[in-house]
Every structure is written in C-alpha cells, then in structure tokens.
Amino acid sequence: MGRNIEIEFKNMLSKENFIKLYQHFQLNDHDFLTQNNHYFDTVNGSLGGKKAALRIREKNGQFELTLKLIVEAGVLEINQPISADQAKALISENELPAGEVKDELMLLNIVPESLEYKGALQTRRAQIPFKQGQLMIDHSIYFGREDFEIEYEVDEHSLGDENDLLQLLNELNIPKVHADNKIKRFFEAKKEGKH
Incomplete structure (x- = not known):
C-alpha cells in the first residue's frame, strides 16, 4: 500500500509525432508493456464530482x-495491491476489498456498494528515465478510439518541471497540445458513445 503525490505534465501526440518519439528514443516493440485500466464510479458520477477517480x-x-x-500539489494516489480474484470480484460483483482505498472512499461519503464498473482502457506504454523523472510514451485504445500521448512524471521532491518536457517537444518540432487525463478522456468517450 502507499500514498504518493504524482506530478505529471502531458501532451497529446499525433500518430506521426508518436513515431517521431519512438525513433528519437530508439524504442522497439519490446519496450512497450501493455496495461489495462478498469474504471469505476457510482451511477450518478459521485467520484468524478469530487474530482476523484477509482481504477484497477x-x-x-x-x-x-x-x-x-x-x-494542491498534484494528484494524491492511494495504491493498494489486490489479487486477481479481488479484481474480478470488484469488476463483476462490485465487491470492494477491505483496505486503505475503501476506508478513504468512506471518508469521501462514497458507499462502496454504489460503485459500478464502467469499462476498460488499454495502454501500450514505454517508460524512459528522463531528466528529473520518467517519460511515458503511450498508445491507448478505448471504445473503438485510439490516442497517443507523452507524459513527464516527477515526484513532489523533484526539481523537474514542465519546461523539461516543453524543451524536448521543441527540439523535435512537436506542437504543444493540451491533454486531459486518461480517466477524463475515457469517461467523455463513454458518454459520447453511450457505452
């Protein structure tokens, strides 16, 4: 279990600029790991309304x-390792395992039984040490859409900031394009497609 403050700077990419970064960092397909994010909220979006999000x-x-x-400093993440059976129980039966995440949800006045599974977003991610933190180069697929982004993640004690990412984008002639977080993009796509 753990709590950490995540500070990240993001930029959406075209497929061409994704390939440009792929080549710049001399990546290959083995550098990309696949991860699946499974998202939850209440029927009426209580978590989103509290600027919170829950995922496996x-x-x-x-x-x-x-x-x-x-x-204020970024995003507080409360992480709790769970078993494959606990993940399956939450996805299929809305059974939230005991622990720090459940305790925090109750402090937010979110009734665990009111949570429901909203769907999955799959990301192929390459992670590269960069300056004061880590670069993540992502290709995500959800609800029949795909998008590409770069994230620069630093911790709350790092001297790294958005200028590190902007300098890289500038060097490679990649335009600055606002990026909402994956959770927001996922829920907007879900709403538009009425999935």
Whole structure:
C-alpha cells in the first residue's frame, strides 16, 4: 500500500509525432508493456464530482487498486495491491476489498456498494528515465478510439518541471497540445458513445 503525490505534465501526440518519439528514443516493440485500466464510479458520477477517480490497473499479471484525488500539489494516489480474484470480484460483483482505498472512499461519503464498473482502457506504454523523472510514451485504445500521448512524471521532491518536457517537444518540432487525463478522456468517450 502507499500514498504518493504524482506530478505529471502531458501532451497529446499525433500518430506521426508518436513515431517521431519512438525513433528519437530508439524504442522497439519490446519496450512497450501493455496495461489495462478498469474504471469505476457510482451511477450518478459521485467520484468524478469530487474530482476523484477509482481504477484497477492490470499489468504483468499484477493488479493494483488506485484511488486518485486532486490535491494542491498534484494528484494524491492511494495504491493498494489486490489479487486477481479481488479484481474480478470488484469488476463483476462490485465487491470492494477491505483496505486503505475503501476506508478513504468512506471518508469521501462514497458507499462502496454504489460503485459500478464502467469499462476498460488499454495502454501500450514505454517508460524512459528522463531528466528529473520518467517519460511515458503511450498508445491507448478505448471504445473503438485510439490516442497517443507523452507524459513527464516527477515526484513532489523533484526539481523537474514542465519546461523539461516543453524543451524536448521543441527540439523535435512537436506542437504543444493540451491533454486531459486518461480517466477524463475515457469517461467523455463513454458518454459520447453511450457505452
């Protein structure tokens, strides 16, 4: 289990600029790992209304339940490793496992039984050490859509900032394009497609 403040700077990419980064960092297909994010909210979107989000991330056969909360310094992540059976129970039966995430949801006045599974977003991600943090180069697929983005993630004690990412984009002639977080893009696509 753990709590950490995540500070990330994002930029959406065209497929051409995704390929440009792929070539710049001399990546190959083996550098990309697939992860599935399974998202949850209440029927009336109570979590989103509280600027919070709940997901299970499935990667390399491991499952992690994460509650994200917007805080002044960035995003507070509360992470809790869970078993494959616990993940399946939450996805199919809305059974939230005991632990720090459930406790925090109750503090937010979210009744765990009111949660429902909203769907999955699959990301192929390459992670590269960069300056004061990590670069993530992502290709995501959800609801028949695909998008590409770059994220620069630093921790709350790092001296890294958005200028590190902007400098890289500038060097490669990649335009600055606003990027909502994956959760927001997922829920907007779900609403538009009425999935």
